[in-house]
Amino acid sequence: MVSLRNHESTGQGEQPRRASAPSAADRWRALPALVRFPLAAAAAFAAVLALTFVTGPTGDLRIGSVGYYMLAIAGLQLLIGYSGQISLGHGAFMFLGAYTMALLVLHQPALPLWLNMLITVVLSCAAGVLVGAATARLHGPYLAGATLALAVGLPSVTVRFPELLGGSNGLAFSTRGAPPALAGVITNTQWQAAAVWLTTLIGLVVLATISAGRLGRRMRALRDDESAAGLAGVPVGRTKVIAFVISAGAGGLAGACQAYLLGTATPSSFTVTLSLSLLAALVLGGLGSMWGAFFGAVALVYVEVWGEDLAHALSLDSNVANNLPIVFFGVLLILVILVWPQGLHGMLRSLAGLVRRGR
Amino acid sequence: MTTTTSAPLLAAEGITVRFGGLTALDDVGLAVAPGTVVGLIGPNGAGKTTLFNVVSGIVRPQRGAVSWKGRRLQRHRPHHLADLGIARTLQGLNLFPGLSALDNVMVGADRLARGGALAMLTGLGRYHSDERRLRERAMAALEEFGAADAARAMPGTLPFGVQKRVALARAVVAEPELLLLDEPASGLSGEDIAALGEAIRSFGARMGVLLVEHHMDLVMDVCDHIVVLNFGEVIATGTPAEIQADPVVAQAYLGAAEEEGEHG
Ligand SMILES: Nc1ncnc2c1ncn2[C@@H]1O[C@H](COP(=O)(O)OP(=O)(O)OP(=O)(O)O)[C@@H](O)[C@H]1O
Numbered sequence: 008m009v010s011l012r013n014h015e016s017t018g019q020g021e022q023p024r025r026a027s028a029p030s031a032a033d034r035w036r037a038l039p040a041l042v043r044f045p046l047a048a049a050a051a052f053a054a055v056l057a058l059t060f061v062t063g064p065t066g067d068l069r070i071g072s073v074g075y076y077m078l079a080i081a082g083l084q085l086l087i088g089y090s091g092q093i094s095l096g097h098g099a100f101m102f103l104g105a106y107t108m109a110l111l112v113l114h115q116p117a118l119p120l121w122l123n124m125l126i127t128v129v130l131s132c133a134a135g136v137l138v139g140a141a142t143a144r145l146h147g148p149y150l151a152g153a154t155l156a157l158a159v160g161l162p163s164v165t166v167r168f169p170e171l172l173g174g175s176n177g178l179a180f181s182t183r184g185a186p187p188a189l190a191g192v193i194t195n196t197q198w199q200a201a202a203v204w205l206t207t208l209i210g211l212v213v214l215a216t217i218s219a220g221r222l223g224r225r226m227r228a229l230r231d232d233e234s235a236a237g238l239a240g241v242p243v244g245r246t247k248v249i250a251f252v253i254s255a256g257a258g259g260l261a262g263a264c265q266a267y268l269l270g271t272a273t274p275s276s277f278t279v280t281l282s283l284s285l286l287a288a289l290v291l292g293g294l295g296s297m298w299g300a301f302f303g304a305v306a307l308v309y310v311e312v313w314g315e316d317l318a319h320a321l322s323l324d325s326n327v328a329n330n331l332p333i334v335f336f337g338v339l340l341i342l343v344i345l346v347w348p349q350g351l352h353g354m355l356r357s358l359a360g361l362v363r364r365g366r
Numbered sequence: 367m368t369t370t371t372s373a374p375l376l377a378a379e380g381i382t383v384r385f386g387g388l389t390a391l392d393d394v395g396l397a398v399a400p401g402t403v404v405g406l407i408g409p410n411g412a413g414k415t416t417l418f419n420v421v422s423g424i425v426r427p428q429r430g431a432v433s434w435k436g437r438r439l440q441r442h443r444p445h446h447l448a449d450l451g452i453a454r455t456l457q458g459l460n461l462f463p464g465l466s467a468l469d470n471v472m473v474g475a476d477r478l479a480r481g482g483a484l485a486m487l488t489g490l491g492r493y494h495s496d497e498r499r500l501r502e503r504a505m506a507a508l509e510e511f512g513a514a515d516a517a518r519a520m521p522g523t524l525p526f527g528v529q530k531r532v533a534l535a536r537a538v539v540a541e542p543e544l545l546l547l548d549e550p551a552s553g554l555s556g557e558d559i560a561a562l563g564e565a566i567r568s569f570g571a572r573m574g575v576l577l578v579e580h581h582m583d584l585v586m587d588v589c590d591h592i593v594v595l596n597f598g599e600v601i602a603t604g605t606p607a608e609i610q611a612d613p614v615v616a617q618a619y620l621g622a623a624e625e626e627g628e629h630g
């Protein structure tokens with residue numbers, strides 16, 4: 008196998024090979040994506056599963072929430088961080104995914120969970136094709152505006168079709184928990200968190216594979232310079248739509264995971280605030296790297312938790328308490344971005360750099 | 367035409383482009399044969415870049431036709447050029463600032479990949495071998511232009527001359543049959559220009575080159591044939607020696623210089 012390091016040493020031409028043997032990191036990076044990303048995902052899954060053995064039901068729920076938010080944010084990362092298109096309406100795809108999952112569980116209870124997830128992905132990708140093709144000619148703020156309108160408008164269909172979609176109360180349902188064979192080994196909430204994370208990690212493997220390969224490079228190229236990308240052979244319009252469709256699929260799957268985890272799908276969970284929170288979490292986590300999605304999702308879930316705890320401890324009245332997490336998040340976002348424009352991912356990287364230089 | 371007898375790779379005939387009231391190109395024709403370097407020169411605003419844009423499918427001419435290997439190009443779009451075998455550098459640098467030099471060149475190499483959409487989306491099939499192939503080819507192209515050391519660097523951190531070389535590597539890495547160069551020497555120092563001249567002559571052996579350039583020494587040095595534009599019209603064609611001796615050309619450049627002198 009030819010590693011990057013080997014290329015460099017040939018690039019140095021006549022210089023003797025002074026450089027040491029490829030480091031572990033280089034060798035890891037030279038592995039095929041098909042090996043590298045699934046291995047990383049398996050390790051992450053083991054870690055999350057282990058974590059659920061020390062947390063209670065509430066902790067499991069939060070861990071699961073980090074999972075589906077991470078999936079949604081990673082999809083947004085591909086769209087915004089890689090292809091440079093801004094969507095303010097990704098909550099709309101989560102909405103679609105959540106209601107698809109709810110309707111499937113309620114009306115087709117025999118279907119297995121994985122099939123429901125698959126159906127959701129197909130449907131949200133189809134919706135992504137429609138929206139992506141319709142907005143393909145829109146740039147920057149116009150695309151942002153169009154997607155924002157979608158996020159504002161879509162949840163109101165629940166009120167238009169109250170029999171089917173449950174109106175403003177939404178749909179509630181119960182899902183099968185851990186299989187009987189595992190009773191006593193893992194709890195239902197553990198099982199649910201694990202299912203969400205498995206789905207999330209499979210989605211992330213796909214997203215990471217795409218972004219590390221030709222398609223991701225094409226997206227980054229057109230993000231940086233559309234005309235130069237076109238002249239280099241990148242089909243600009245098509246690549247943009249593909250990015251939109253993939254991120255819609257990720258958003259839909261994330262919504263399905265949310266519905267599965269919470270056992271409900273309500274319009275109030277999918278307001279514009281959700282879409283904006285996803286975007287803010289992405290920026291906070293760091294644009295341009297899939298790690299940013301992880302940090303963003305952790306911040307999104309736990310800042311809210313800490314905000315609520317704090318409001319509780321100070322026994323603030325509900326008006327203040329409800330808004331405290333958002334204020335928290337906003338302050339954190341501003342502080343981090345002021346110092347590290349690359350977000351939490353950039354912060355950790357520069358800290359790691361400091362440590363390495365200090366040694 | 368000059369020495370070659372083979373049919374032209376690229377032929378433009380009767381190209382007319384108007385932007386509102388301004389006639390940017392008026393009945394312009396030129397041809398590039400395989401293995402030749404054709405120079406396209408003329409004062410600022412003569413219409414050189416516009417002609418490149420017509421060939422690239424960015425600007426549609428009001429009249430006239432572009433043909434590639436004898437077939438007329440009708441509704442072609444910029445991203446079709448690479449597959450046709452035409453590469454173009456832009457008048458600016460136009461590197462992708464967020465991609466390493468190597469990745470920049472790998473974008474140019476993309477058409478050498480053998481895998482399809484499924485491989486790109488799933489990591490299956492040719493995904494990994496394509497990545498390896500593109501990286502190897504891109505690295506080789508960077509080496510050819512003496513920019514291999516810059517492979518991992520971001521374009522913004524590189525000296526201007528190296529950035530230009532990366533841009534050239536990106537244009538030729540996929541081995542086009544025709545290379546359109548828009549002012550490749552602008553901003554380069556004398557030494558870099560000499561290296562560029564050598565590079566262009568070496569391209570000339572492998573592919574047809576259409577060169578837009580203000581740097582006359584370079585043009586006279588590397589071109590087999592020259593077309594001179596002024597105010598959108600072809601005012602002279604010929605070998606470098608013929609062009610240098612042509613009073614009409616001198617007049618056009620002199621006129622442009624005087625005008626600039628009056629305004630500046
Ligand atoms: N898209 C456009 N819309 C309107 N006018 C244009 C457009 N593109 C070019 N022009 C005009 O057409 C004329 C020819 O421009 P062009 O860029 O082709 O010149 P050029 O020969 O490349 O000049 P330079 O040497 O300065 O690059 C100029 O007067 C220019 O202002």
Ligand SMILES: [Mg+2]
Pocket residue numbers: 414415416457
């Ligand atoms: Mg020009």
